Amino acid sequence: MAKFADVIVDVATQDTNKTFQYQIPNQLADLVKRGSRVEVPFGRRKIQGFVVNIKSTSSFSGKTKNLLSVIDEFPPLNSELLQLSDELAKHLFTYRISVIQTMLPNVLKANYQRFLQPTETISESTYQQLFQNQKTNQLPLNQIKDYDLIKLIQKTLQNKETKIVYQVKNKAKDKVATQVELGLGLSIYQKVLETTKANATNQQKLLKFIIQNPQKFPIFQTQLTKEAQLPVSFLSEAEKKGWLTRSKVQINRDPLANLTVSKDTNPKKLTTEQQEAVEAINQPLDNSQKRVFLLEGITGSGKTEVYLQTIAKALGKKKQALMLVPEIALTPQMVRQVFARFGSKVAVLHSGLSDGERYDEWRRINGQEVDVVVGARSAIFAPLQNLGLIIIDEEHESTYKQEENPKYHAREVAKWRANYHQAVLVLGSATPSLESRARAQKNRYQLLLMTKRPTQLALPQVDLIDMTQAHFSSQLDLSDELIAGIKQTIAQKQQVILLLNRRGYANFMLCRDCGYVLKCPHCDISLTLHKDTQQMKCHYCGYETSVPKQCPECQSTRIKFFGSGTQKIEELLQQILPESTILRMDVDTTRRKGGHQKILDAFGNHEADILLGTQMIAKGLDFENVTLVGVINADSGLSFPDFRSSEKTFDLLTQVSGRAGRANLPGKVLIQTYNPDHYAIQLAKNHNYEGFYQKEMAIRRQGQYPPYFYLNLITVTSKLEQKAAMAAFKIKSLLKKELSDQALILGPTPQAVTRLKDHYYYQILIKYKVEPKLYATLNTIKAQAFDSKKDKVNIYLDVDPYQFN
DNA sequence: AGCACGCCGACT
């Protein structure tokens, strides 16, 4: 009997966001599985899709087409991920194909090629013009720019001298290497060596190498030529003589090849608090029960050791473990620790991997060859089939929320997967998100507290510098008190970390005659001066232009630059402390691969006295010799129009404070602020997370924000401001009509940055507790957006938004 | 997304 496949096609639009049915031809019957990646005809084209179901009847009223081929030998999606992709797409109001693509490594994305082919009726001259340089009668069409050529091709297509063929190319390439094996019995090589001529040096080199190192075979060709110092060409000669045989073998790219594994493989002795945490987590692990823990432990309390020992427990129960860390914390040091403990059973997924490396790691996971996966946000989709434990370190980090579609939160996906597998989920943080901490309060999560540092080291002394009262002898960004602290620390041959949350040199250019401010032509925000490259840059869209010498408006030369970024502070510090060495770390100095690590290594080796950087320096760095941490602008985050700005400021200050004083040197923290009485700053000074939690909860309740209310953010955008505004008001009235009066509907308001990349943005924020009709209403709104495609209006939905703009 | 079809203004 004929079989049919339900296929999600690789076209991310509203009206293709459903399954399409194809008949499975007999010869593919055994190959097509649920989760298979397949090639299908779609209109005139051939495209890629994913089989989500196989059934014996078709419900399609038209004529079903045949599946063309199955792309991979094993299906990339298992039934868990198929179900998750469906539910996630619905929950996030996004396309299922988009969710599937974020679950899988990049190389599984389709790569389409179009070729022009001659037909039988082609004339000799057309053939000469189009195909004489092509080896296979195929002209690749994808990047033809020559207008005359395009016109010629169109003409030949019209009179049917040529036709277009479509191809789905598989980008996933297995990496192969040449392996060399011995072709003769071991005892024979000595005799062969005696028969070689005296001047046959390559032959002698190879034979001696074989005789001395027989245990090294089979060996990779690259390794053999290096170790025996032979040219590759000689190996084919040796192969002809029958001395060696060569074959291609598939290998995995090893992203950790040059990682020195530390010897520290044994579990560390636990403090009482750690022991209690480990035992609490082990209990449901032992009984295969699902449970969520919130591990609230101050910086330096040893959360990592708790993670490692509970992972060991999961492995002992023949279960697998998945650990998420923020990208920035996924450093070689951290990976090394996990590797030391669990060896080759570990796979690592981070953004530093090439597409090929990532694919190899993913395949090891999908083949269930590993038991532990460590990775950043998207690793939450790692296809482990026997999950027992999921850990999210620094669970409050906003990097776990993806800001592009699909706008998922890894923590929410983790909950779904833990539930699916009846697994244990551990959320760890020194400063838990209010949402998680509140759930622990209501016993939805089990709270585990760790309040002590194993080394008995006191938390650093934190002093606030009131910038409204401070003295400044040089300029207004660095107070005398902070400079004195830096000088004193350097004099004692100790190191300083300085945090400044603003990159670039100066963040706006003002004409003092006419008041003109230089803005990005695509976005509505001022351009930032970057002195090293002598460019004005837009930090939103990346637009760059040269630094003006005169005002573009009134031609005055009285131009001034305001606002200090990392580049300017670096320059100032160098003036004030000419004999100190400074390392700057921000997006601009770490863009290259490994740039990040280079700076950290240099600082760790005490090649510099001061590390100056944006918030990327706040996380997870441990430098024994750092005794002073300075925060140059503690308030900069507070002024953002974001209800989480206090929480973010508190987290950042707490974290950066944790960088001061390790080992036997006491640390000190100096925070410059214009709001010394602000509760986030006061409570961070006193290392008082619980106090902050109480205070901030009261404010959230009052402001009707999470965790008391849920949020949904609707963004309406258009190139035409009028259209965006009108659509936004229509949406608001629909919401008003459909939702209960318990729901708060704010807006529409133009975004803080009204125009971005030549589009205008209007936002509507919905706050609610229980709204049974909300889901259906939002779906209607999305469908209408599709209707109003001619109005050139787009509508984006963000469930549980983290970025407000 | 692409790709085709169909309708209207502009030019060989």
Added chain:
DNA sequence: GTCGGCGTGCTC
């Protein structure tokens, strides 16, 4: 007349 611009609708 016909070329080519773009709006509209469809893909199992």
